Amino acid sequence: MRFGLTARLLAIGASALLALWITLIAFFYWTSDLSRTANRLPPEQLKAIIDLVSNIAPDERQLALAALQSSMLEVRITDSSSVPAAGDDLADSADFALYRQFLGEKLIHIQLGHNTEGLRPGLWTRTARPLEFWVALDNGNILVAEARTPFVVTFYGLPAGTGAGLLGTLFACIAFYMLHREIRPLTRLASAVDRMDPSGDPIPLPPTRATTPEIGALVRAFDRLQNRLHAMTRSRMALIGGIQHDVRSFATRLRLRLEQLPDDAERERATSDIADMIDLLDNALLTSQAGVGALNEEMLDLAELLRAEIADFRSAGLPVILETDTTQAETWIIGDRLALRRIIGNLVDNAVKYGRRAHVTMAVEEGRARISIEDEGPGFSKEERELLLEPFVRAEPSRARKTGGAGLGLAVAQTLLKAQGGTITLADGKRGGLVTVTLPLFETT
Known part of the structure; x- marks a missing residue:
């Protein structure tokens, strides 16, 4: 399949638009603080979990907790002595006012959990830490609901793969541009080759200073070919011209000698043969000149x-x-x-x-x-x-x-x-x- 200049320009434009689109998506995720919104349990769901655990017998709570476990949610029961220090508490933040409205005094503490799955604290602290809700139960125990992001979130709150997609698209756009840049000398070379005339002056070929070595070698090879063609054409035309001149000289001498033949019929036949020979030579010379555009x-x-x-x-x-x-x-x-x-x-x-x-x-x-x-x-x-x-x-x-x-x-x-x-x-x-x-x-x- 062959792609013309228009198709390559469209590919470059499509790659640039795709890069812009991915950039806009990344900007949306970054401004939306994706990790903070994705790891917050809905207040209704958190209240339903509290009501469920509070309304079943203590010996059945472990079974209920096991049913609630998932990759995005971990629920456990601990005693009141495990409540973290108040310095890390986010419960009074305006962002969690709705939770205080649903849970009231039962909401004891909200904090960012510890990093999991070997994430590096220095690089992933802002975006990948889970959110822990500490809620008091009726029997004095504490229920801890730890919500995690449903997907891996990278630095600055972007989903995993967004950066790779953006960089890949940018590299593809750059690659298309470089391809177009390397194709242009070939297009100019093809135009110059079409104008080559072995009988005329050499055609200047496109410069190769900014192209790849392979294209430069190709242009130089065509330049050498052009010079060889001009040399062959000149030598060929010089050879034919020299032969024609010499044969005409010989034919003139023969005609002078034929005048001395006593037989008129033989003299006419010999003169006709010489004329045919000269005519054949003239035809060959003109045909050769036409073949090389001369x-x-x-x-x-x-x-x-x-x-x-x-x-x-x-x-x-x-x-x-x-x-x-x-x-x-x-x-x-x-x-x-x-x-x-x-x-x-x-x-x-x-x-x-x-x-x-x-x-x-x-x-x-x-x-x-x-x-x-x-x-x-x-x-x-x-x-x-x-x-x-x-x-x-x-x-x-x-x-x-x-x-x-x-x-x-x-x-x-x-x-x-x-x-x-x-x-x-x-x-x-x-x-x-x-x-x-x-x-x-x-x-x-």
Whole structure:
């Protein structure tokens, strides 16, 4: 079971309220002098005991006394010589006026009894001593009724366990507060980890001076992990960039040498292979940059970019038709120009290769720009629509280079679109296969 910040704050508040409630109860017991009220026999009960003992035969009184004994009351008969000194007498106190009214002259003496059950006099004297009532019987003997508190009473008149409950509640409140205090760095750490970007600058992690050693160690471990990720990303991008530069240099040399081939057909095939190799390398580099968030961001007019790309395709002799007038309105987005050109190029190239022609339309709806590329081919079956977005999967089953590429066009487009907040879907259009991509528009507010 997971508890959020609200639940922990409610637990802290409940503990504080419970501590306040126990404090109020303890204050009530303390101000009410619980021990003094609990060990006083009701005057009616004391008078009934006197009448009972006085009205039975002397030889039966011991039996009656045994029946009256309990943990809260001890009744015994003694002679008049055992009456304590008058200095400890409480009978004349105003607190016992009701007893004098019920018992009259029979009430001889009232005093606090001796400590029982091994209670320490210095600590328990005020609250735990029983109360003794000395009453004269008709035959000259003295009846002593000793009333004890019905429960253990602690220092300052509080019931046993009140202090422990109060301290326990206070400790629980403090523990909840400390838990909340230790959880806050973890919450800030989780927020910082979510903002980590291996291609950007390191994110400052929360300070750990006031936290436990374990949380401090965790924060430092994430800091080391972040630094290692940045180092790996830099080395990876440097490696791919170096490979791309060297391969392009080699490809340029090969093209110069291919010009010397006497066979025109062989020269065209070799040039096409080199172009495919460079294209595959460019796709791999862009995909790697998108995977680590290293794509460039600039404000672009998508309509103008699409119009320029279609013009380049048509000048190259490709059957591409732009069916939407993109000169009337500007469509501003934030994206990577090279990645967007790669996306459009891959989708148009696939449409021409597998569907003979590419019909391109563009629209703006619900804060997103939508580009649809429809071909005149057989379309996509339901089983192919998800599968074709995977790398190295082609709609044409053979692996011959003359019938298609390496199967990376749609996969690269999907990766580049996701890195820029876009989507791609495959469907069947009116003419053939339909590929739709969307990108979020730039919002000025």
